[in-house]
Amino acid sequence: MKLLVTTLSISFPLYSSSAPRLLTSLFSMSAIFLGSSIVPIQILSHRYPRKLSTAMAACIHTSRTDNATQIDDLVYDCGKFRRLNFGDLVSCVPISQNHTKTVHRPTVLDDINGDGDEDDLWLRMKGEAQSDVEQEPILSNYYSNSVLSHDSLESALANHLSLKLSNSSLPSNTLYDLFKSLLREDQDIIRAVQDDLRAVKERDPACISYVHCFLNFKGFLACQAHRVSHKLWSQGRKILALLIQNRVSEVFAVDIHPGAKIGRGILLDHATGVVIGETAVIGNDVSILHNVTLGGTGKVSGDRHPKIGDGVLIGAGTCVLGNVRIKDGAKIGAGSVVLKEVPARTTAVGNPARLIGGKENPIKLDKVPSLTMDHTSHISDWSDYVI
Amino acid sequence: MKLLVTTLSISFPLYSSSAPRLLTSLFSMSAIFLGSSIVPIQILSHRYPRKLSTAMAACIHTSRTDNATQIDDLVYDCGKFRRLNFGDLVSCVPISQNHTKTVHRPTVLDDINGDGDEDDLWLRMKGEAQSDVEQEPILSNYYSNSVLSHDSLESALANHLSLKLSNSSLPSNTLYDLFKSLLREDQDIIRAVQDDLRAVKERDPACISYVHCFLNFKGFLACQAHRVSHKLWSQGRKILALLIQNRVSEVFAVDIHPGAKIGRGILLDHATGVVIGETAVIGNDVSILHNVTLGGTGKVSGDRHPKIGDGVLIGAGTCVLGNVRIKDGAKIGAGSVVLKEVPARTTAVGNPARLIGGKENPIKLDKVPSLTMDHTSHISDWSDYVI
């Protein structure tokens, strides 16, 4: 354990300039994959060093204390404290008490980019919008109304969502006022919005700019509408939250129950047909393809949906059913049916899903699958793949 | 056979106060699961006892006459006469002659709730709407236009569907007049609408009220739009029926051919991506998740789509292809591909689908899967599930 702390303190200065807060789970995720070339180099030069919070220290104290001398062991230890951490977040605290903290906990991206970063990203998006209009003048009204006439990301997002989700029964100005006030009063949402924008831009080679994602990616927009409806849900405004869920399902074909808790840095790629149930929990930096179901089973109320760890990648058309955990850094292949827990950093494929490498000794991934977006490198290990 | 009739007559008084009509298949479904705790107790106290119709008597006479002394045998016999019945309904009678009778045959819920029940349900929905508005005053216009200003469920449904399905080419008032007159002239549709409302409320723990389902569940709305388009189809108004099918596919991402025959008490949960072909038949009290396909094969016309029995549960992402039967009370796991008949009360899973327990001696379900909504209890029996 000592070695672990030492190693971590070398790479990640943990002194915060502001009030202590929970160390993010992505932080440890990055540690897990320290040996990997895909971890962005910036994580080694945080602009906003932070103190190790009390909560985190406690968490570390409960983890294993073997001498971990190799990356793989280090990884294991990190995984250990992170799983505990994730476990606490997911199941030990009632939803109504701490959902905001658990859902909108800061990520490494936040550490990297700092608090002043919203303005940077927003200014960059306005620059991209200006450039787009120069290329395509027939869209100048559209860009003006959607981006250029707004003075903040909150305002532009509230406007864009309200236009998309309005209909003859729900005027866009009612929705705009509602969305804008919710985004203004909860800056955690806007930070999550930014992380999502970066996630899409970073992971999807088809995304050509932040403003492209903001205007066009229905997975991104559905996720942001969910953040708003989740906020309403947590305030007890269930009627309104459920109405927004329905409009998102109609307009974007994405059905996320407002009760679901979703972390930051989320990519819902293509997004059509995604279904996420009421008691599902999704960690940070997760990538989910279209037609993925995080579904319940039975008709009893209560905790009945999957818990998805950080850094997980779930391929297209996959069903995860029941209150099962997909642990951090796991990958689930396209078209899989998963009804049981998937260990951290393993790959599950097939219907019913099996672990690549076998149940006893599954092959461990050395990169974060949600960041590599590698859907197929397991082929050679999929012994019965005969074509 | 004698014993069967005796037993049934004890539980279900079969004397109708009105003209004789076909005994519903759900009736026998309930008998099948008599030993199960999930059968609502009310089935034992029908308010509207009915006579065993001639058609049904004939049907019973063709079934087995062994001495059935156990619940399981009783079940078998009931299943027997019901399958015959279902078979007749499905394939022996041309669509154009009897679709109304076969599709809108009464169910146990109808027996339970009686004819005066529409008003009760409608009044309850209005009460729920009033309560919602008190919680969320910014929605008062929406609720007024959608529910509170209407004097009947027909009127509210016609209005809600017409607003959802209208566009610049199809004015909502044209659709409203059309829908309202169809709903007025065929009270069987409104009874089916009520059964569907009850089905969603009863089986989906995420459904908080009837008015929530009515306003927000696109699976429910798509199903009701189908009932209208099926009525048009059966009247020979194919052009209009197909246009409604298309609008439903665009607005709700649910594609049900107007020729498909769908029973009562239907739950289309989440609903995105559901595809149901022209000659498909779905029994009563069926639960179908999103992305389920009841598809054809080949390009010859004629009877080419699946026949789904009563009480069937079909999990998310499943394809059933060709003119195959999924018999009463069967369950099909998520992500399955089914190309052959599935026996009654068995569970089929996988791609290609296999029967839990094996082909020779499949495990028989003792509860109605569409009502329990249990998607995963087969795990322990799924021998090669290795995660």
Next chain:
Amino acid sequence: MKLLVTTLSISFPLYSSSAPRLLTSLFSMSAIFLGSSIVPIQILSHRYPRKLSTAMAACIHTSRTDNATQIDDLVYDCGKFRRLNFGDLVSCVPISQNHTKTVHRPTVLDDINGDGDEDDLWLRMKGEAQSDVEQEPILSNYYSNSVLSHDSLESALANHLSLKLSNSSLPSNTLYDLFKSLLREDQDIIRAVQDDLRAVKERDPACISYVHCFLNFKGFLACQAHRVSHKLWSQGRKILALLIQNRVSEVFAVDIHPGAKIGRGILLDHATGVVIGETAVIGNDVSILHNVTLGGTGKVSGDRHPKIGDGVLIGAGTCVLGNVRIKDGAKIGAGSVVLKEVPARTTAVGNPARLIGGKENPIKLDKVPSLTMDHTSHISDWSDYVI
């Protein structure tokens, strides 16, 4: 080789009345399935005989020259030159240089129907529209605005798409002007539109007329919107192309990247949930069901999506991932996950997909699967299908 050419010249007069162009791959597809009863008889009586183009001659010269004395060998040889041809089209030429040629190469249908055929089809559609209005007078405004008031298929299509894809931010007249000018300037698109109309009418027994397909089939409309956005993409107008992609994804739940190259005679049946990536290539006369993904893997840019040959049929819910080839005339069963090449005229099913008949000696199809739309005839050969 000699025999092959001789045989071909008997069946298909290859003299063009216009400038030489690439022989279509469907042409050879038809030759492949010469022994099959499903090849429409008209291919034997071309109205517009064409010269064998230099390009094609070269292609043939590079193919095998064994004495092919049987249909099967003939088929093999044809397949040989076609695969080479398809290979050239798919991977040897940069997208920016020849996409138009490769995507909009003529097909047998084009040979059959000739250049004057647009007017014929358009007049037939107007006749159908007139008949529909007589049956359903409440739709007379709709049909007038959508079909009857237009003087060409280009105009009607530009109008219909612009109304479907417009919203409060994107006025329909802006889209109409854009679509109409693009369709006017590239007659190849309109020829592809016609082939698609014929493909839907020919292959989908639920399609009752050309005008039914034109007005109602969202797969057809999504495909035509893609043809327009692909044209914009190839002109470097990426912003506009991506905006159209997004609107199609929202309105039709079909997500086709504008960079994807799609041939002619395409059927996207039901279409909900279809996802086709940026570097995917689809040949001619392909049938793709709903929820099919032609997806990438990894987040590197560059050629990363599947290449689908001519005459391929892909069943509902199937994922094909990565830069793999599905060769001409192959069939992929519903719900499959395909990560490796599928040989020509074979059938792949399952998750992971396997070849029917085994890897070493797969059973060869003798009919074009995209034309037969036969999804289930492989059942008896699917050895482990145990239900």
